[in-house]
Amino acid sequence: MPPAASASSGPADTDQAATPNIPQCTPSNTPKHDASDKRWRPVEAAMRRNGYRPGGLIEALHAVQRSYGYIDDASMRALGATMQLPLSKIYGVVTFYHFFHLKPKGRHTCVVCLGTACYIKGADRLLQAISREQQMQPGETSADGRLSLLTARCVGSCGQAPAVVIDDLVQGQAEGSAINRQLARLNGREEERPAATATKGPPAAGEART
Amino acid sequence: MSGGRVITLQIDGRDCGAREEQTILEVARENGIYIPTLCHLNGLHPVGGCRICLVEIAGAPRPLPACVTHPVEGMQVTTDNPELRRQRRLILELMLAEGNHICAVCVVNGHCELQELALQLGVDHLEVPALYPSREVDASHPRFGLDRNRCVLCTRCVRVCGEIEGAHTWDVMGRGLQAMVISDLNQPWGEAESCTGCGKCVQVCPTGALFEKGKSAGEMVKRHLHLPLLTAMRREEEAGE
Ligand code: SF4
Ligand code: SF4
Ligand code: FES
Ligand code: FES
Numbered sequence: 208m209p210p211a212a213s214a215s216s217g218p219a220d221t222d223q224a225a226t227p228n229i230p231q232c233t234p235s236n237t238p239k240h241d242a243s244d245k246r247w248r249p250v251e252a253a254m255r256r257n258g259y260r261p262g263g264l265i266e267a268l269h270a271v272q273r274s275y276g277y278i279d280d281a282s283m284r285a286l287g288a289t290m291q292l293p294l295s296k297i298y299g300v301v302t303f304y305h306f307f308h309l310k311p312k313g314r315h316t317c318v319v320c321l322g323t324a325c326y327i328k329g330a331d332r333l334l335q336a337i338s339r340e341q342q343m344q345p346g347e348t349s350a351d352g353r354l355s356l357l358t359a360r361c362v363g364s365c366g367q368a369p370a371v372v373i374d375d376l377v378q379g380q381a382e383g384s385a386i387n388r389q390l391a392r393l394n395g396r397e398e399e400r401p402a403a404t405a406t407k408g409p410p411a412a413g414e415a416r417t
Numbered sequence: 418m419s420g421g422r423v424i425t426l427q428i429d430g431r432d433c434g435a436r437e438e439q440t441i442l443e444v445a446r447e448n449g450i451y452i453p454t455l456c457h458l459n460g461l462h463p464v465g466g467c468r469i470c471l472v473e474i475a476g477a478p479r480p481l482p483a484c485v486t487h488p489v490e491g492m493q494v495t496t497d498n499p500e501l502r503r504q505r506r507l508i509l510e511l512m513l514a515e516g517n518h519i520c521a522v523c524v525v526n527g528h529c530e531l532q533e534l535a536l537q538l539g540v541d542h543l544e545v546p547a548l549y550p551s552r553e554v555d556a557s558h559p560r561f562g563l564d565r566n567r568c569v570l571c572t573r574c575v576r577v578c579g580e581i582e583g584a585h586t587w588d589v590m591g592r593g594l595q596a597m598v599i600s601d602l603n604q605p606w607g608e609a610e611s612c613t614g615c616g617k618c619v620q621v622c623p624t625g626a627l628f629e630k631g632k633s634a635g636e637m638v639k640r641h642l643h644l645p646l647l648t649a650m651r652r653e654e655e656a657g658e
Contacts, residue, residue, distance in 0.1 A: 280602050293585030293611065294601040295575075302590040302603075 246274040254289055261292050264300060268307060277308040305359045313348040313355035315393050318372040322361030325369040333369050336383030426492040435488045442470060442483040445496060452496050453534060456571035457484040458621055460644025461580055467571055468508050472496050506538045514547045517566035523625040526635040530623035531569060557607030560630055561619050565597055568626040574618035581647055586612040617642060
């Protein structure tokens, strides 16, 4: 499926008119999140495991992200209605943790660590250099869905600070120019094998990638 | 109200009786001893967020927030000395430097808790560089507005809306310098389904961040809400049913 088409039909679809009566939502009749959607089942299971109690929120959010690759408004509304949690609280939790994403991630990710050790070793300048070269702000995904530029608070490789994680691989003592070259190479490899990546647009990407 | 063991402690050299579930702030106030506060508000759960109420406790390695610290038998508390004042001043300066607090054009100029604290603590200039962030203003609600430039993230609005009104429209998103108050799913306040328009958040906000529309500089005086009374009346109603 071409990414352009999936952008409007994926879970990101938050048609206001389709969610009028939130209070009446039962565990599995919320729009886009019903029994017919196989991807919602693990989320439902995660909530059930915790007796639909608010304390199970984080586990449920993990399940959503595992199923869809990111956490959209409709999912948060469904969780809120089922677990009886305020929307703003869910949004607060999702945005507090760097691990959760509100938008689909790119096919490749570049995570710049801004933890204390990395910060002392110039992670802010590193991030600037990458952000400038890639022409994207931290947290953004390129328009072609190729790359997401993310940040994290300590990725557990403080000894190699500053650390950058490209597609789950830690790069220690990272330098702006070297990282940018590597990101350019990722781009080049993709262009050589367009067929392999064309099928990876969301929402299928969610299942394939995470 | 009763229950809890009775304790004696010393605040500023004065002997005070207290129940163990009370906070140092409550005991101090009962005894007419003033401790400055910002995020604390009678009737809301204390969160110990702003640290303006720091006090020294003999034997403790660092100052502790009076609004969330409980008394212990024989405790010796100091609520005021040059070092505490220096720390409170610095905390306030950091708060002021983080937002945009231009009092002259603010709706609550002259009636602002933040401004009052700055006067009290003698903050007449900033020793830390101001950040001058550009933060969003939300004017989508028909009667109220939110200017995040004046928000100090005390979470009084979050708590009054959740604990007293029961709507929980507000919460804080993100962390660090990016943290900000949001309504529902970070949507315009006027479109937040959960808001009942009761206005409690506006009245408890210590600054001009939440305000009534149609007021110009210095015109907004916050109505003092008797939150403990609201809670007590609701309990009464529930018991009567
Ligand atoms: S007006 Fe009332 S319901 Fe609406 S956000 Fe403020 S406290 Fe909550
Ligand atoms: S809007 Fe006002 S009450 Fe709410 S967190 Fe900011 S300063 Fe506090
Ligand atoms: S601070 Fe960057 S890996 Fe720990
Ligand atoms: S008043 Fe105690 S921490 Fe804010």
